[in-house]
Amino acid sequence: xxxxxxxxxxxxxxxxxxxxxxxxxxxxxxxxxxxxxxxxxxxxxxxxxxxxxxxxxxxxxxxxxxxxxxxxxxxxxxxxxxxxxxxxxxxxxxxxxxxxxxxxxxxxxxxxxxxxxxxxxxxxxxxxxxxxxxxxxxxxxxxxxxxxxxxxxxxxxxxxxxxxxxxxxxxxxxxxxxxxxxxxxxxxxxxxxxxxxxxxxxxxxxxxxxxxxxxxxxxxxxxxxxxxxxxxxxxx
Amino acid sequence: xxxxxxxxxxxxxxxxxxxxxxxxxxxxxxxxxxxxxxxxxxxxxxxxxxxxxxxxxxxxxxxxxxxxxxxxxxxxxxxxxxxxxxxxxxxxxxxxxxxxxxxxxxxxxxxxxxxxxxxxxxxxxxxxxxxxxxxxxxxxxxxxxxxxxxxxxxxxxxxxxxxxxxxxxxxxxxxxxxxxxxxxxxxxxxxxxxxxxxxxxxxxxxxxxxxxxxxxxxxxxxxxxxxxxxxxxxxxxxxxxxxxxxxxxxxxxxxxxxxxxxxxxxxxxxxxxxxxxxxxxxxxxxxxxxxxxxxxxxxxxxxxxxxxxxxxxxxxxxxxxxxxxxxxxxxxxxxxxxxxxxxxxxxxxxxxxxxxxxxxxxxxxxxxxxxxxxxxxxxxxxxxxxxxxxxxxxxxxxxxxxxxxxxxxxxxxxxxxxxxxxxxxxxxxxxxxxxxxxxxxxxxxxxxxxxxxxxxxxxxxxxxxxxxxxxxxxxxxxxxxxxxxxxxxxxxxxxxxxxxxxxxxxxxxxxxxxxxxxxxxxxxxxxxxxxxxxxxxxxxxxxxxxxxxxxxxxxxxxxxxxxxxxxxxxxxxxxxxxxxxxxxxxxxxxxxxxxxx
Numbered sequence: 001x002x003x004x005x006x007x008x009x010x011x012x013x014x015x016x017x018x019x020x021x022x023x024x025x026x027x028x029x030x031x032x033x034x035x036x037x038x039x040x041x042x043x044x045x046x047x048x049x050x051x052x053x054x055x056x057x058x059x060x061x062x063x064x065x066x067x068x069x070x071x072x073x074x075x076x077x078x079x080x081x082x083x084x085x086x087x088x089x090x091x092x093x094x095x096x097x098x099x100x101x102x103x104x105x106x107x108x109x110x111x112x113x114x115x116x117x118x119x120x121x122x123x124x125x126x127x128x129x130x131x132x133x134x135x136x137x138x139x140x141x142x143x144x145x146x147x148x149x150x151x152x153x154x155x156x157x158x159x160x161x162x163x164x165x166x167x168x169x170x171x172x173x174x175x176x177x178x179x180x181x182x183x184x185x186x187x188x189x190x191x192x193x194x195x196x197x198x199x200x201x202x203x204x205x206x207x208x209x210x211x212x213x214x215x216x217x218x219x220x221x222x223x224x225x226x227x228x229x230x231x232x233x234x235x236x
Numbered sequence: 237x238x239x240x241x242x243x244x245x246x247x248x249x250x251x252x253x254x255x256x257x258x259x260x261x262x263x264x265x266x267x268x269x270x271x272x273x274x275x276x277x278x279x280x281x282x283x284x285x286x287x288x289x290x291x292x293x294x295x296x297x298x299x300x301x302x303x304x305x306x307x308x309x310x311x312x313x314x315x316x317x318x319x320x321x322x323x324x325x326x327x328x329x330x331x332x333x334x335x336x337x338x339x340x341x342x343x344x345x346x347x348x349x350x351x352x353x354x355x356x357x358x359x360x361x362x363x364x365x366x367x368x369x370x371x372x373x374x375x376x377x378x379x380x381x382x383x384x385x386x387x388x389x390x391x392x393x394x395x396x397x398x399x400x401x402x403x404x405x406x407x408x409x410x411x412x413x414x415x416x417x418x419x420x421x422x423x424x425x426x427x428x429x430x431x432x433x434x435x436x437x438x439x440x441x442x443x444x445x446x447x448x449x450x451x452x453x454x455x456x457x458x459x460x461x462x463x464x465x466x467x468x469x470x471x472x473x474x475x476x477x478x479x480x481x482x483x484x485x486x487x488x489x490x491x492x493x494x495x496x497x498x499x500x501x502x503x504x505x506x507x508x509x510x511x512x513x514x515x516x517x518x519x520x521x522x523x524x525x526x527x528x529x530x531x532x533x534x535x536x537x538x539x540x541x542x543x544x545x546x547x548x549x550x551x552x553x554x555x556x557x558x559x560x561x562x563x564x565x566x567x568x569x570x571x572x573x574x575x576x577x578x579x580x581x582x583x584x585x586x587x588x589x590x591x592x593x594x595x596x597x598x599x600x601x602x603x604x605x606x607x608x609x610x611x612x613x614x615x616x617x618x619x620x621x622x623x624x625x626x627x628x629x630x631x632x633x634x635x636x637x638x639x640x641x642x643x644x645x646x647x648x649x650x651x652x653x654x655x656x657x658x659x660x661x662x663x664x665x666x667x668x669x670x671x672x673x674x675x676x677x678x679x680x681x682x683x684x685x686x687x688x689x690x691x692x693x694x695x696x697x698x699x700x701x702x703x704x705x706x707x708x709x710x711x712x713x714x715x716x717x718x719x720x721x722x723x724x725x726x727x728x729x730x731x732x733x734x735x736x737x738x739x740x741x742x743x744x745x746x747x748x749x750x751x752x753x754x755x756x757x758x759x760x761x762x763x764x765x766x767x768x769x770x771x772x773x774x775x776x777x778x779x780x781x782x783x784x785x786x787x788x789x790x791x792x793x794x795x796x797x798x799x800x801x802x803x804x805x806x807x808x809x810x811x812x813x814x815x816x817x818x819x820x821x822x823x824x825x826x827x828x829x830x831x832x833x
Contacts, residue, residue: 016739033484035572046693049745050737054275057451059487059568061379062279078571099422100742106276119387120339130293130336132348138341145341145373145380149278182339 005029006040007087014050014100021098025087037084038065038076053102060215063150066093067102073152073213093155095164108164109151109171116168116176116194121187137183144178144223146216147171153210153220159203166199170210170220173201177223180230192231201227239417239426239673243665244270246433246654247415249402249458252280253378253643254622254650255437256385256394257331258601261651263392267658270429271394272418274401274453274747277386281439281451282643285378286564287355287492288370289335289640291328295349296368301325302823303360304369308638309826311357311521312631313774313791315471315799317815320599320627322823324638324645331644332371340384342373343561353495353561357521357635357833366519370637375490375564381640401747402457403676405434405465405618406668413603413618414666416461417676421747424740426680428673432663433617433654436462436595436603437647440623441758442475445588446700449481449488458624460754462595463761464675467615468605468801468810470626471593472758473766474775476634477709479525481587483545485572489565489584491636494518496561498550500529501581502537508546513833520833523633523775526586530709533585540583547581586709591758592634592775593765594626596801599819601625601650606801611812617663619654621646628799631814632774683749689734692749699726699752699759707766712779716767723763724807730756761802768809771796788830797828 005027013021028044038058045051054064058077065076068091070084081088096104122131154160154169168176176195179185195201201224210220246262248255251273262269273280292299304325309316336342336350343351352368360367373380389396399421406414406428415431441456442448463469479500480489494500500518502508512528513520520528529546538544550558555578558566562577569577598604598612601621607613622643629642657663706719730752735745772781772790781790801810816825 014739014741016741035485045744046691049692049735049748050739052742052744056275056279056453057281057284059284060571061283061376061564062275062281062451064275064279100739103742110276114390117391119391120337120384122337126334126337128333130333130342130350133344134348135344135346138344141341145383146376148283148379149276179339182341184339 002032003030006081008044009087009089010051011091012101013098030081035080036077037069037079037081037088040081041076052100061148063148066150066152067091068093073156075150075152075215078215093151095155095161106151109154109169112168112172113149113175116172117187117191118175118179120179120182120185122184123186131184133183140181141178143218144174144181147174147218148216150215152213152215156209156213158207158209159205163199163203167203168195168200170224173204173227174218174220174223177227180227192234195227196231239428239677241428241430241668242270244268244429244431245658246435247272247429247431248435248437249416250280250437250439250622250624251277251396252437252439252622253282253382253385253640254647255435256382256389257644257647258435258437258621258651258654259389259394260385260392261648261655263389263394265655267655269395270397272397272400272402272416272429274399274421276398277396278383280382281454282378282382282640284451284488285381285640286375286488286490287495288353288372288377288637289332289381289644290355290358290369290635290637291332291371291641292325292369293329293332293350293352293371295345295352297360299360299367299369301328303362303367304328304358305823306362306826307358308629308635310363310831311633311635312629313633313831314797314828315628315631315773315814317628318817318825319815319819320629322818322820323599324629324641327645328641331641331648335381335384335644338384338388340373341380342371353492354519355495355636356491356519356525357516358637359516363515366516370492370495372492375492375562378640401750402461403679403750405461406672407465408666408669410616411466412616412666414668414672417673421742424743426673426676428668430665430668432658432665433619435650435654436620436624437622438624440591441755442588442591444699444703444755444759444762446704447481447486448588449478449486450588455751455755456624456758457751457754458620459594460757463757463804466803466805467595467603468803469593469761470596471628471765471800472761472802473769473800474592474632475588475762476522476590476592476775477526477586478589479522479529479586480548480584482568482572483583483585486587487568487572488589489548489568489582491522493548493550493562493565496550496557497553498548500525501547501549502532503539503543504537508532508537516833521633522636524833526709527777529586545583545585548584549581550577551579551581590634590639591623592626592630592632594624595620597621597625597627599627599649600653601646602653606810606812619650621650632776679750679753683733683735683746684738686732686734689732690729692733692735692745692752695726695729695733696752696755698729699723699755702726703759703762707763710777710779711766716763719763720767723760727756727760757804760804760807764807764809765800765802769796769800793828
């Protein structure tokens with residue numbers, strides 16, 4: 001790619017300065033080496049240092065730079081700039097309170113993650129060496145443990161928009177199944193109890209926006225289906 | 237400005253692997269602990285580690301900590317302290333097994349044990365053949381580890397202050413450490429965190445270089461804070477250039493790719509590492525491989541239209557093995573190099589990756605400085621672990637997988653030392669000086685009122701370019717000398733940075749300006765220490781210190797077998813001896829020898 005200019009429409013709001021949010025039209029000149037949306041945002045910041053967003057690893061593993069890109073949630077660092085229709089419209093992740101510009105308050109998202117007890121429970125005395133797990137048992141964790149907590153999924157989920165305080169959301173439920181699926185974990189019953197109510201698990205209506213937007217190609221809907229299966233099997 | 241005071245038994249700055257591991261010790265001991273972190277814990281850069289963590293579990297090949305210790309000392313080019321290295325290698329199995337018990341999803345062998353793969357510089361029987369020592373969760377070991385550690389801290393009810401940036405270290409007139417000042421990103425509010433113990437686990441500063449595998453957040457905050465507060469920095473001339481960063485993008489491609497059988501090739505398709513390291517070949521130590529690649533490129537055997545990179549080839553590996561063991565690498569190659577490594581080789585170049593030096597500590601995680609004739613006097617109330625610290629286990633060159641081990645072992649060790657000191661009554665809450673927050677407030681006030689100043693972006697770019705050109709893979713006397721002058725000029729410009737954004741709320745511009753102050757300390761330390769060290773050792777290789785019979789590989793043990801200590805004030809240099817004596821009688825000192833692979 002050569003040098004080119006790219007036009008944006010970006011959600012701006014600084015509570016310290018603005019009465020209300022607005023969409024800003026802005027154009028930025030890119031260097032040939034700029035490939036990802038994040039590269040363009042970094043160029044933008046060199047021009048206007050008030051343009052605020054989170055970023056860190058720039059390779060899709062830290063989960064900082066999730067945002068709504070032309071109407072779809074994704075990571076700026078994994079989105080090819082030249083694949084996007086212009087003007088590129090950037091908004092904060094939907095459904096969470098905005099702190100400033102593209103930065104949202106993720107308290108509710110993490111509260112739900114924490115609510116599923118996201119840690120291994122095994123009350124047996126710790127052995128001297130590793131607990132054994134067969135490659136097949138370990139395989140069950142693939143597609144679950146790789147979650148980067150970027151919140152692209154939960155903030156694209158209508159059920160989460162509607163009941164962010166009651167519905168755990170796809171990210172939290174994916175994590176819940178990650179521990180349910182782990183042969184080393186002993187807390188299966190308590191974990192299922194914790195999800196057995198009209199909202200926490202069962203507000204998932206398999207809309208599958210979560211699968212569509214996950215930058216790590218994970219499938220929370222499938223994991224949620226497996227938790228529902230476990231509930232049913234436990235009941236009979 | 238109104239400065240709130242908060243009081244804790246301990247404050248930990250940083251929530252990557254080392255900070256989280258230390259926090260577990262403190263939380264589980266019931267200490268009132270605050271963990272400050274400028275990003276949500278699972279966003280810390282430990283998350284990006286790929287290939288594995290070293291431990292001589294011997295699950296697939298015979299192994300023991302003596303061999304691991306030998307490899308680490310040799311890898312360090314004998315600059316590592318042998319007491320700390322013995323401690324780390326001996327503790328490796330314990331801390332890795334603990335992580336497994338915390339729930340870390342390690343890959344498994346057929347008999348259900350932790351999967352281990354070969355890695356650069358790790359060998360069996362004192363250098364004879366590659367050993368399988370790197371405990372891995374696919375090629376996402378750091379991610380799996382960081383999440384497991386965070387999850388264990390959720391269980392332990394650790395108190396986090398998320399998106400708080402530490403600004404300055406607070407010391408009293410005796411030099412004792414009393415805590416830090418910190419700014420809450422969301423409000424811009426400054427607080428004093430007053431504590432009996434302060435633990436730095438702030439990571440490295442790989443962002444001083446233009447081409448870096450490091451995250452944006454790796455700005456050496458703890459290292460900069462320590463330097464400004466009068467603590468010397470140890471061995472800052474030693475930076476690891478990882479052989480395989482994606483050409484152009486800088487994103488890391490794990491050495492585990494070569495551990496799984498990947499081969500480096502030049503323009504004619506030659507496996508050139510056979511000429512440089514006949515025994516371990518592509519799995520030689522990182523400094524050796526990075527220099528070999530740079531030599532190939534400099535001598536015209538690079539690949540591509542500009543002959544500016546080499547190729548990392550795994551097309552001969554079974555696609556199912558790539559999908560199973562290296563799935564993240566495949567994604568990265570497709571995303572950032574535009575190639576599917578199952579079908580075509582990945583273009584790679586040596587890229588700045590790891591800071592071997594840092595805040596001087598001992599193996600207990602205590603920060604140590606020269607005082608009253610003792611080179612290693614602990615600073616009361618101050619501890620450090622992980623990449624920001626220099627224990628020193630990596631010396632002049634770190635082995636792959638020893639960084640994740642370092643942060644586990646020394647994060648835990650620092651935590652244990654704090655708990656011991658706390659429980660034995662050795663720690664007390666010392667009175668805060670009246671001017672405890674003045675340095676931070678003055679820095680913020682200067683930024684607020686600066687006019688006609690310098691752009692943070694421009695000064696940062698100049699720093700990164702200067703470091704890249706003047707202190708890279710190969711170093712040259714004249715370039716180093718010019719680099720010292722140039723960095724002094726850049727540092728002067730950094731004192732006059734100006735930001736347009738004056739908002740109190742989540743002000744990224746202010747954060748980047750404050751981070752630049754920290755990076756500048758690290759860059760100055762690096763260039764000044766490097767210019768002064770007139771030998772070649774590990775990752776520091778100079779044109780005027782070539783391989784001779786008297787000084788093999790250019791290493792001059794008679795004059796330079798010593799640690800550098802750089803003081804920010806006046807760019808002053810001091811030196812202290814390397815500890816060649818192990819911690820116990822279980823092992824004899826690893827005798828000095830020429831490094832070959």
